[in-house]
Amino acid sequence: MIPWPLAELLPHAGDMILIDQVERCDDEQIHTRTTVRPGGLFNRADGSLPAWLGVELMAQSVAAYAGCRARRNGEAVExxxxLGTRKFECDVEHFPVGAELHIHALRSLEDDNGMGVFECHLRGPGIHASARLNVYRPPQVASYLVEPGPEESSND
Incomplete structure (x- = not known):
């Protein structure tokens, strides 16, 4: 287990944090878990989660990996x-209430410009999903969040 709360590892807040715990994390991979609970933002009428949400669970696991690495290095979580998902496959249509889901993300590529690729798997009782996630962490993330102001026009 890791010493930091999830809220300190993910740039998400409140109900948008969908994983429950980081089980372990090293320089190449992360293992996380979550339990499907009814009443969340993305639950279906029966309380289950749609299978496509597996991509977000994988993405949050990758974000937690980056957060763990930043914290270990004494850096800010950014x-x-x-960017995209390739080869998302899931053998169920939804994740039932009460299912404990285990997510594993393995870094397969990362360059100095912030581009990365992770091989991800999500498993639970009778559940297996996999995908390859393409991610990007820009070196100057603040510049990506600033919207340009209206251009000044001059009437000559």
């Missing part, structure tokens, strides 16, 4: 972006 915002990153999910």
């Amino acid at each position: 915002l990153g972006f999910l």
Whole structure:
């Protein structure tokens, strides 16, 4: 287990944090888990979660990996972006209430410009999902969040 609360590892807040715990994390991979509970932002009428939410659980696990690495290095946790998902496959249509889901993300590529690729798997009782996530953590993340002001026009 890691010594930091999830809220200190993820640039998410409140109900948007969908994983419950980081089980372990090293320089190459992270293992997280969550339990499906009814009443959340993304639950279906029966309390289950749609399978496509597996991509977000994987992405939050990758974000927690980056957060763990930043904290270990004494750096600030920064915002990153999910650029895309390849080969998402899931053998169920939804994750039932009470299911404990285990997510594993393994870094397969990362460059000095902030681009990364992670091989991800999500497992639970009778559940297996996998995907390859392409992510980006820009070196100057603040500049990506600033909207340009209206351009000044001159009437000559």
